[in-house]
Amino acid sequence: MVESALLPADSPELEAEQAFLTEARAALARMHRDVAGREVPMIGGEDNDERFTNEANQAAHRQRTQALVDLPDVPLFFGRLDYESGAIEEIDRIYIGRRHVHDGNGVPLVIDWRAPVSVPFYRATRSDRRHVVLRRRYGFSDVADLTGFEDEPLTGTGPSDQADAFLRAEIERPRTGPMRDIVATIQPEQDDLVRAPLHPTVCVQGAPGTGKTAVGLHRVAYLLYTERERLSRGGVVIVGPNSSFLSYIRKVLPALGEVDVRQITIEELIDQPAAATDEAEAARVKGDVRMARVLYRALWSYVGTPASGILYSKGSQRYRVHDYEVVEIVSALRESTRYAPGRNALAQRLAHAVLVLMERRGESPDDRVQNAVARSKVVKQVLDAVWPRVTPEQVLHRLFSDADFLAQSAGDEFTADEQAALLWSKPPRSWKSAKWSGADTLLLDELTDLIERSSGSLGHLVLDEAQDLSAMQLRALGRRCRTGSATVLGDLAQATTPWAAGSWDRVLDHLDKSDALVAELDRGFRVPDQIIDFAARLLPQIAPTLGVPRGVRTVADALSIVRTDEDSFAETLVASCRAALAGEGSVAVIAADEQVSHLLEALAAAGLQPGLLGATEDAMETARLVLVPATLAKGLEFDAVVVAEPARIVAAEPRGLHRLYVVLTRAVSRLQIVHAAPLPAALELS
Numbered sequence: 008m009v010e011s012a013l014l015p016a017d018s019p020e021l022e023a024e025q026a027f028l029t030e031a032r033a034a035l036a037r038m039h040r041d042v043a044g045r046e047v048p049m050i051g052g053e054d055n056d057e058r059f060t061n062e063a064n065q066a067a068h069r070q071r072t073q074a075l076v077d078l079p080d081v082p083l084f085f086g087r088l089d090y091e092s093g094a095i096e097e098i099d100r101i102y103i104g105r106r107h108v109h110d111g112n113g114v115p116l117v118i119d120w121r122a123p124v125s126v127p128f129y130r131a132t133r134s135d136r137r138h139v140v141l142r143r144r145y146g147f148s149d150v151a152d153l154t155g156f157e158d159e160p161l162t163g164t165g166p167s168d169q170a171d172a173f174l175r176a177e178i179e180r181p182r183t184g185p186m187r188d189i190v191a192t193i194q195p196e197q198d199d200l201v202r203a204p205l206h207p208t209v210c211v212q213g214a215p216g217t218g219k220t221a222v223g224l225h226r227v228a229y230l231l232y233t234e235r236e237r238l239s240r241g242g243v244v245i246v247g248p249n250s251s252f253l254s255y256i257r258k259v260l261p262a263l264g265e266v267d268v269r270q271i272t273i274e275e276l277i278d279q280p281a282a283a284t285d286e287a288e289a290a291r292v293k294g295d296v297r298m299a300r301v302l303y304r305a306l307w308s309y310v311g312t313p314a315s316g317i318l319y320s321k322g323s324q325r326y327r328v329h330d331y332e333v334v335e336i337v338s339a340l341r342e343s344t345r346y347a348p349g350r351n352a353l354a355q356r357l358a359h360a361v362l363v364l365m366e367r368r369g370e371s372p373d374d375r376v377q378n379a380v381a382r383s384k385v386v387k388q389v390l391d392a393v394w395p396r397v398t399p400e401q402v403l404h405r406l407f408s409d410a411d412f413l414a415q416s417a418g419d420e421f422t423a424d425e426q427a428a429l430l431w432s433k434p435p436r437s438w439k440s441a442k443w444s445g446a447d448t449l450l451l452d453e454l455t456d457l458i459e460r461s462s463g464s465l466g467h468l469v470l471d472e473a474q475d476l477s478a479m480q481l482r483a484l485g486r487r488c489r490t491g492s493a494t495v496l497g498d499l500a501q502a503t504t505p506w507a508a509g510s511w512d513r514v515l516d517h518l519d520k521s522d523a524l525v526a527e528l529d530r531g532f533r534v535p536d537q538i539i540d541f542a543a544r545l546l547p548q549i550a551p552t553l554g555v556p557r558g559v560r561t562v563a564d565a566l567s568i569v570r571t572d573e574d575s576f577a578e579t580l581v582a583s584c585r586a587a588l589a590g591e592g593s594v595a596v597i598a599a600d601e602q603v604s605h606l607l608e609a610l611a612a613a614g615l616q617p618g619l620l621g622a623t624e625d626a627m628e629t630a631r632l633v634l635v636p637a638t639l640a641k642g643l644e645f646d647a648v649v650v651a652e653p654a655r656i657v658a659a660e661p662r663g664l665h666r667l668y669v670v671l672t673r674a675v676s677r678l679q680i681v682h683a684a685p686l687p688a689a690l691e692l693s
C-alpha cells in the first residue's frame with residue numbers, strides 16, 4: 008500500500024487498473040449480496056444433533072457473509088503477475104489479493120494470496136522466474152483508492168532493487184493505530200513459515216521486529232484456507248501476553264478475511280479468574296516444572312494402603328476378599344489410571360473379586376449383581392478409606408496450608424526456602440474460602456487433568472511471546488491442543504518473566520510438542536540498523552548465545568541520546584516529544600511503570616494530552632502520542648519512541664535489562680533516549 012506516484016493520475020494504464028479495481032469491487036459486492044441473500048437450509052426436528060447442525064450451518068453462513076464484506080480501507084488486490092504467454096493454461100495475468108473474487112461466470116478476477124498459484128508473487132526471482140515476466144505492486148491511499156504501481160521485470164539480469172524499495176516504503180508508511188497486514192510484502196523466509204503444513208508444530212525464534220507476530224497471523228490465515236474443515240472442528244486460538252497487545256493485533260486477521268479466530272490471553276483460555284496475587288518468589292516456584300511432580304505426588308498420596316479386606320454379605324452368604332488381594336488391586340490401578348477413573352475401577356475390581364467367589368460357590372451372578380456390589384456399603388467404605396474422592400482445590404489448599412504435607416509431597420524437589428515461599432502465611436479455613444492466584448489456577452488445571460484427563464481439542468494454537476511462559480502455563484496450553492498443532496513465536500532475549508523456560512527445547516517439551524520444527528528469523532524489519540546495533544550491546548549479558556539481528560534499513564538520525572538532570576528531566580522529555588510529533592506517524596514515551604503517572608501529569612501540563620496505554624484499550628488509535636508503561640511495551644511498535652530514564656526501567660525488576668532490550672527495539676524510524684541517571688554500562692557510547 009505504498010503511495011506511488013510514478014505515473015500521472017490520468018495515465019491510461021493507471022486508469023485501466025483503476026477501472027479493473029472498480030469492476031472487482033462490484034463483483035465482490037455481488038458475491039456478498041448472493042451469499043447474504045441465500046437461505047440457510049434448516050433441518051426439522053429438535054434433538055441435539057439437529058440443533059447443532061442448524062447452528063453450525065448458520066454460523067458458517069454468517070462467517071462466509073462477513074468474510075465477503077469489502078472493508079473500506081483494505082485494498083482488494085495488491086499485486087499482479089504477468090506470465091509468459093501459454094505458461095499456465097490460458098491465463099497470462101493474475102491479480103493477487105486478500106480473497107478470491109470472481110465475476111459470477113466462473114472467471115477469477117482476484118486470486119487469493121494463499122492459493123498455490125500466488126506463490127510466485129512471493130518467491131519468483133530473476134534467477135528462478137517460474138514463468139513470470141513481470142511483478143507489479145500497487146500503491147493505495149488510506150481509503151484504498153489505487154494511486155500508482157511499480158513494475159519489477161523479472162526478465163532482465165542481475166539483482167532487482169525494486170522489491171527492497173517497496174518493502175522499505177511499506178515498513179516506513181506512518182502508523183496510525185493497530186497493526187496492519189504484510190500480505191503484499193511477505194519475504195521468502197517468512198513465506199516458508201507461513202505456508203508450512205499444519206503438522207508438525209512450528210517454533211520461531213526471532214529478534215525484535217523480524218516479523219514473528221506477522222508470520223503467526225498470516226500463518227493462521229493460510230492454515231484456515233488450506234485446512235478449514237479440519238480446523239473448524241477444534242478451532243484456532245491465538246494467545247497473546249495482554250489485552251493491549253491483543254487490541255493492537257486484532258485487525259490483521261479480519262483484514263485477511265478471517266473473522267472467526269479467538270485472540271485471547273492465557274488467563275481467558277484457562278477460564279479460571281484469579282482473585283489473588285503472588286509474591287515474586289512464590290510465582291516463580293509455582294510456575295516451575297518441578298511443581299507438576301509435586302502435585303502428582305500430593306494427589307496420589309491420598310490413595311492409602313488397604314488395612315483390611317472386605318466381607319460382603321448376601322442373604323446368609325458371606326464372601327471375603329482378603330486384604331492382600333485389595334492391596335494388589337490398588338497397586339495395579341495406581342500404575343495404570345488417572346485418579347477419578349481409578350476410584351471407579353477399584354469399585355468394579357472389588358465387586359469382580361466378590362463375583363468370582365460367588366461363581367466358585369456355583370452361583371451365576373450377572374452384571375447387575377456386580378454393579379450392586381460395586382455400590383454396596385462395604386465397598387464404599389474401602390473406597391473412602393483407601394481412594395477418597397478429592398477435588399483439585401482440596402489438594403492445593405492442603406499443600407499450601409500444611410507444611411508437613413508440602414514437605415512430604417515435595418520430596419527433594421524444593422529447598423526449604425522454596426517450600427516456605429509456597430506456604431500461605433494465613434491459610435484460609437477451608438478450600439472453599441481460598442483465593443487463588445493466576446499461578447494457582449494453572450496448578451488447579453494440572454490437578455484437574457491428573458484427576459480426570461481433560462479433552463484438549465483445539466485444532467491450532469498460536470503462542471506469541473512464548474519465551475515468557477512458565478512450564479506450568481505451557482503444560483496447560485499443551486493439554487488444550489493434544490491432537491492439534493501449534494505455532495510458537497518468541498525471542499529468548501526478550502524473556503522478562505522470572506519463570507521463563509530459557510530454551511526452545513524446554514518450551515516445546517513442556518508443551519508436549521517436541522517434534523516441532525524450530526526456525527530462526529534474523530532480518531529485523533522494524534528497527535533501523537543503528538538502533539539494532541545499539542540495543543544489541545545488551546545481548547552478551549541477556550542472551551549470550553543469540554546472534555545480533557541483521558538490519559535491513561538505515562535511517563538518518565535514527566538514534567539520539569539526551570543527557571539531562573533531574574530538575575530539567577520533564578522539560579527535556581516534553582521537548583523530545585514535541586520534536587517527535589513534528590514528524591509523521593505514532594509516537595510513544597516508554598517509561599518504568601512507577602514513573603508513568605508522574606510523566607502523564609508532566610506531559611499533560613505541557614498541553615500534550617497523551618493517551619495512556621493500558622488505561623483504555625484503544626489508546627493507540629485515539630491519540631498520536633501514547634505513554635506506555637515499560638511492562639506493556641512488548642510486541643508493540645511506534646514510528647518514533649522516546650525512552651525515559653533507562654536506569655529506572657532496569658532497576659524495576661530482576662530481568663530489567665531484558666525489559667530495556669524490549670523497550671529499545673520498539674521504534675520504526677526514530678529512538679530518543681532521555682536520561683538523568685547513568686545509562687547501563689553496556690550502553691554507554693565509547
Ligand SMILES: Nc1ncnc2c1ncn2[C@@H]1O[C@H](COP(=O)(O)OP(=O)(O)OP(=O)(O)O)[C@@H](O)[C@H]1O
Pocket residue numbers: 174177178187188189192193194197213214215216217218219220221222498501532533641642643644672
Ligand atoms: N515482510 C514484511 N513486509 C512489511 N513489513 C514487515 C514485514 N515483516 C515484518 N514487517 C513489519 O515489521 C514490524 C515488526 O513485525 P512483528 O511485530 O511481526 O515483529 P516481531 O518479530 O513479532 O517483533 P517483536 O519481537 O518485537 O514482538 C511490523 O510493523 C511488521 O508489519
